[in-house]
Amino acid sequence: MSTTTLLVLGAFLASAVEMVEALTIVLGVGVVRGWRSPLIGVAAAAVVLLALIAAIGPALGSIPIDTLRLVVGALLLVFGLQWLRKAILRSSGYKPSHDEEEAFRQERARAAAAGAEQRAGLDWYSFTVAFKGVLLEGLEVVFIVIAFGAAEGRLWPAVVGALAAVVLVIVAGVLARGPLERVPENTIKFTVGLLLTSFGCFWAAEGAGVEWPGDELSLLGVIAFFAVVSRALVLALRRQRLATVEAGASA
Secondary structure, three states: OOHHHHHHHHHHHHHHHHHHHHHHHHHHHHHHHOOHHHHHHHHHHHHHHHHHHHHHHHHHHHOOHHHHHHHHHHHHHHHHHHHHHHHHHHHHOOOOOOOHHHHHHHHHHHHHHOOOOEEOOEEHHHHHHHHHHHHHHHHHHHHHHHHHHHHHOOHHHHHHHHHHHHHHHHHHHHHHOOOOOOOOHHHHHHHHHHHHHHHHHHHHHHHOOOOOOOOOHHHHHHHHHHHHHHHHHHHHHHHHHHHHHHHHHHO
C-alpha cells in the first residue's frame, strides 16, 4: 500500500468521523426547528473551511520540506496520540463509547427548549448551532488535510479523501433520515489514531534527518508497531478493569 493510498485513507476516515458528529448536530436542530437556517449555517461553515484550505495549503509550499515535515510530523504525532488514547480507553472499557443516538436526543431537546430569535431572516439559534458544529468538527479535518498534503507536497489527494467522506456521510444521512449511530465510530477513530500517530512519527523523524530503511515501506512497519502496542495496552487495561471490578464485588 503506497503512502498516497494511506494518506487518502487517513483523510477519508478522519473526515467521516467528524462529519458524522456534525451531521448529528445539524439533524438535531433541523428536525425540530426547520431546515432552511441550519443548512445556510452549514454552507457558511463550508465556505470558511474551504477558504482556510485554499489560503493555508499552498502557502506552506514555500517552507523547506524537511522543516515542514518535522513540524507537521510533531503536530500529527501529538494529535494522533490523543485520538489513540481515547480509542484505547473506550476499547478497554475505561471510557464509554460515543453514542450518536443519545447525542441526537440531547440536541433535539436543546433545540426545542431554545427561544425564537430572528436575525437577517434566519432562525438564529439553528444557524449558529449548525455553523459552529460544522466549523468546529471541520477544523480538525482541515488540519489533517493540510498536514497530510503539506508533508507530502500533495494536497489534492488528501482533499479528495476528505470530500469523498463528506459526500458519503451526507448521502447516508439523507437515506437514513437520522443519526448514523451504526457507524463503528470507535473502530474508525482507532484506525485514524494509528494512521496519524504513524505518519507523525515517520515524517518528524524524516524532518530530523532520519533515513528510514526501505523509505516509504518503513511506514507500514511503524503502523504495525503502534497497532501492536495499542492492542497490548487495550488488553492490559481491560484485565486491570475486570480485576478491579471483581475485587470491588468480593469486598
